Amino acid sequence: xxxxxxxxxxxxxxxxxxxxxxxxxxxxxxxxxxxxxxxxxxxxxxxxxxxxxxxxxxxxxxxxxxxxxxxxxxxxxxxxxxxxxxxxxxxxxxxxxxxxxxxxxxxxxxxxxxxxxxxxxxxxxxxxxxxxxxxxxxxxxxxxxxxxxxxxxxxxxxxxxxxxxxxxxxxxxxxxxxxxxxxxxxxxxxxxxxxxxxxxxxxxxxxxxxxxxxxxxxxxxxxxxxxxxxxxxxxxxxxxxxxxxxxxxxxxxxxxxxxxxxxxxxxxxxxxxxxxxxxxxxxxxxxxxxxxxxxxxxxxxxxxxxxxxxxxxxxxxxxxxxxxxxxxxxxxxxxxxxxxxxxxxxxxxxxxxxxxxxxxxxxxxxxxxxxxx
Amino acid sequence: xxxxxxxxxxxxxxxxxxxxxxxxxxxxxxxxxxxxxxxxxxxxxxxxxxxxxxxxxxxxxxxxxxxxxxxxxxxxxxxxxxxxxxxxxxxxxxxxxxxxxxxxxxxxxxxxxxxxxxxxxxxxxxxxxxxxxxxxxxxxxxxxxxxxxxxxxxxxxxxxxxxxxxxxxxxxxxxxxxxxxxxxxxxxxxxxxxxxxxxxxxxxxxxxxxxxxxxxxxxxxxxxxxxxxxxxxxxxxxxxxxxxxxxxxxxxxxxxxxxxxxxxxxxxxxxxxxxxxxxxxxxxxxxxxxxxxxxxxxxxxxxxxxxxxxxxxxxxxxxxxxxxxxxxxxxxxxxxxxxxxxxxxxxxxxxxxxxxxxxxxxxxxxxxxxxxxxxxxxxxxxxxxxxxxxxxxxxxxxxxxxxxxxxxxxxxxxxxxxxxxxxxxxxxxxxxxxxxxxxxxxxxxxxxxxxxxxxxxxxxxxxxxxxxxxxxxxxxxxxxxxxxxxx
Numbered sequence: 001x002x003x004x005x006x007x008x009x010x011x012x013x014x015x016x017x018x019x020x021x022x023x024x025x026x027x028x029x030x031x032x033x034x035x036x037x038x039x040x041x042x043x044x045x046x047x048x049x050x051x052x053x054x055x056x057x058x059x060x061x062x063x064x065x066x067x068x069x070x071x072x073x074x075x076x077x078x079x080x081x082x083x084x085x086x087x088x089x090x091x092x093x094x095x096x097x098x099x100x101x102x103x104x105x106x107x108x109x110x111x112x113x114x115x116x117x118x119x120x121x122x123x124x125x126x127x128x129x130x131x132x133x134x135x136x137x138x139x140x141x142x143x144x145x146x147x148x149x150x151x152x153x154x155x156x157x158x159x160x161x162x163x164x165x166x167x168x169x170x171x172x173x174x175x176x177x178x179x180x181x182x183x184x185x186x187x188x189x190x191x192x193x194x195x196x197x198x199x200x201x202x203x204x205x206x207x208x209x210x211x212x213x214x215x216x217x218x219x220x221x222x223x224x225x226x227x228x229x230x231x232x233x234x235x236x237x238x239x240x241x242x243x244x245x246x247x248x249x250x251x252x253x254x255x256x257x258x259x260x261x262x263x264x265x266x267x268x269x270x271x272x273x274x275x276x277x278x279x280x281x282x283x284x285x286x287x288x289x290x291x292x293x294x295x296x297x298x299x300x301x302x303x304x305x306x307x308x309x310x311x312x313x314x315x316x317x318x319x320x321x322x323x324x325x326x327x328x329x330x331x332x333x334x335x336x337x338x339x340x341x342x343x344x345x346x347x348x349x350x351x352x353x354x355x356x357x358x359x360x361x362x363x364x365x366x367x368x369x370x371x372x373x
Numbered sequence: 374x375x376x377x378x379x380x381x382x383x384x385x386x387x388x389x390x391x392x393x394x395x396x397x398x399x400x401x402x403x404x405x406x407x408x409x410x411x412x413x414x415x416x417x418x419x420x421x422x423x424x425x426x427x428x429x430x431x432x433x434x435x436x437x438x439x440x441x442x443x444x445x446x447x448x449x450x451x452x453x454x455x456x457x458x459x460x461x462x463x464x465x466x467x468x469x470x471x472x473x474x475x476x477x478x479x480x481x482x483x484x485x486x487x488x489x490x491x492x493x494x495x496x497x498x499x500x501x502x503x504x505x506x507x508x509x510x511x512x513x514x515x516x517x518x519x520x521x522x523x524x525x526x527x528x529x530x531x532x533x534x535x536x537x538x539x540x541x542x543x544x545x546x547x548x549x550x551x552x553x554x555x556x557x558x559x560x561x562x563x564x565x566x567x568x569x570x571x572x573x574x575x576x577x578x579x580x581x582x583x584x585x586x587x588x589x590x591x592x593x594x595x596x597x598x599x600x601x602x603x604x605x606x607x608x609x610x611x612x613x614x615x616x617x618x619x620x621x622x623x624x625x626x627x628x629x630x631x632x633x634x635x636x637x638x639x640x641x642x643x644x645x646x647x648x649x650x651x652x653x654x655x656x657x658x659x660x661x662x663x664x665x666x667x668x669x670x671x672x673x674x675x676x677x678x679x680x681x682x683x684x685x686x687x688x689x690x691x692x693x694x695x696x697x698x699x700x701x702x703x704x705x706x707x708x709x710x711x712x713x714x715x716x717x718x719x720x721x722x723x724x725x726x727x728x729x730x731x732x733x734x735x736x737x738x739x740x741x742x743x744x745x746x747x748x749x750x751x752x753x754x755x756x757x758x759x760x761x762x763x764x765x766x767x768x769x770x771x772x773x774x775x776x777x778x779x780x781x782x783x784x785x786x787x788x789x790x791x792x793x794x795x796x797x798x799x800x801x802x803x804x805x806x807x808x809x810x811x812x813x814x815x816x817x818x819x820x821x822x823x824x825x826x827x828x829x830x831x832x833x834x835x836x837x838x839x840x841x842x843x844x845x846x847x848x849x850x851x852x853x854x855x856x857x858x859x860x
Contacts, residue, residue, distance in 0.1 A: 005378060009378050009382070013381075077540055082518065083410075083411045083495050083518045084518060084542075085518070085541070085543075123408055125406060126409070298460045300461075300462050303458065303459040303460050304457065304459075
């Protein structure tokens, strides 16, 4: 009997494992949207031609499926809470612009409404314009940051904004860098002939001109500087609002930084913060998982359709700062040597020329409104 | 031993069958946001909050003008399985009414509602229409807010055809036929509301009459013209066959005849001409360049030509004009194109004045109003220049297109009170009225005559405008009368 029981037990045990140890197939319903609509743009209280850009996001993966394509010939409207509407004419590359004198008003709310050529309609949630506390002044200082290279620290310039945060309201700030001009200093007296020169390869051939040119760029590194006042509500602020990396060229003379001091809504702040997190991914185990961030655009035809991007409205204060080399405590050394006429900066030694295209020469004349003094 | 087996079997049995039972599906329905409200439309957003997919037979929104949701508008969006937000657009609402809205779902035959939000639809507004003056059958654009799809437009009592209805704020409307009333109010009716603006619509006016009076033998170009009371004078310059004209012709509207008169000096071609009797400079021959400068300056006092001193500078193809009773000459093609000199008849002296901010010459149209100089440059920009403070500003832009080297020169103008009549550029038919009080341009009837012609003189008498034109390919000049307010 005992033996029979043992055999019975073994069968039961085997049966248990046979019936319970199999793995059920679990089908995960993956979202594989096809070229999601992407909406980028914002309007501010400064009268100018504001831009909204529409595109189709390309899939990311091992297979290249083409670039992000612009969405052309859509109908783009901006409506305020009084239903005053502005039609944004199409220009090119999916960019739609407001009239030159268009400006948002503090206290109003705005919707962005888009109708695509195929009739699909999208609308943003309401975005309110809150006034931005005025910036009293802007200062700057050179900063040294340890890097992976023990021998070379990263040098950059911090832009510091000084302003009073109001106590009786919740504020969300966003500081956006704009294309900025700076003086490029070259060393044409160090010019050498190209190595292919028939008689004097790499021979010294000093040039008389030109040492100082002007160049416009988007200040690197691109980053999103946004902050809520939850930890400093009502306090006077001395806060870093931008950072510009010293690449050895930018701070050889004077750098004119243009940027915007903006107010944003809580939702826009959240979106920008998440965007910043995604942009700062380094591939470490502490990174948040890559994700599509939900914006504030909604499809009226198919509510389940995902739309990327965020339309926000801001009160704006334009900020312009001249960063002078002589005011920096330190800078990257050695600074970059440009052994060429500075006007050839974009095409040194013809390296960026291609058939049918020659990069433009830089101007030795400063921008008309250049006024570092 | 038996007990051990028993316990093992018991544990295995419990392990197998003691799994957690499936929890009942739970969810919340939320009326999340009033996304956008217009006059007769609202976009609402709702959200189903759940941790798993739940099949719903229906979802959507209830809207009602009362809080108890009696006789609601039900916006049904059909079945849905997934939680998340959903948006619905409901139109056909009444203007300016407070509504209550709530999201709903139907689950197992039971209708469940979210929270209630309120909103007020906006009223319709009629903001503007452009252009303010138009021909019958042409299009004007009406802008406003919250026009519903039942919108109608009336010009006076005549209903207009709506050619295009865009986005609830813009209407393109065809102007109805002319009903013998030049000014009519425009009314917009939408959802039973009648809307209007403070300013009327104007049918394009202006009546051209080709007069019989002609200058015998001559087709004048580069000439002088001026007016003394109701006496019009035109002459000097040259004939188109490049023979010199040492004559002037006088015309009185009451007589309807051009009479030839002898001029005591030599001709003044492309001279500085004020249109008031002061003129001078320019060229005294009809040659091609180099041309011979004529340094004499004249004033016609109504009876005789009186020679006045010449300025210390040579002027040809310049602006000539009167301001505060003094004769000004500005710009031109000889020397500096921004020089300004002023002749004071009381002292008989010329005086240099501050330069204009831009070079000017007689290819540009100019006029004087309230002692300020105005000119339209080759880029259509109308500038105002204060002769006493030397300040200038851009005030408007000529509304018709210019074609470079084709229709951007040769225009004419005349000031009548606060209105200036401007146009008839080379190869163009447009004639405009500019109200100097608000700088509003009003289109006038298209010129029916030959456009390949040059303006030789413009005058006014008793509310009518008279102008002489020299056609390029016709044997005689044309003399036209233009009544700006008639049809």
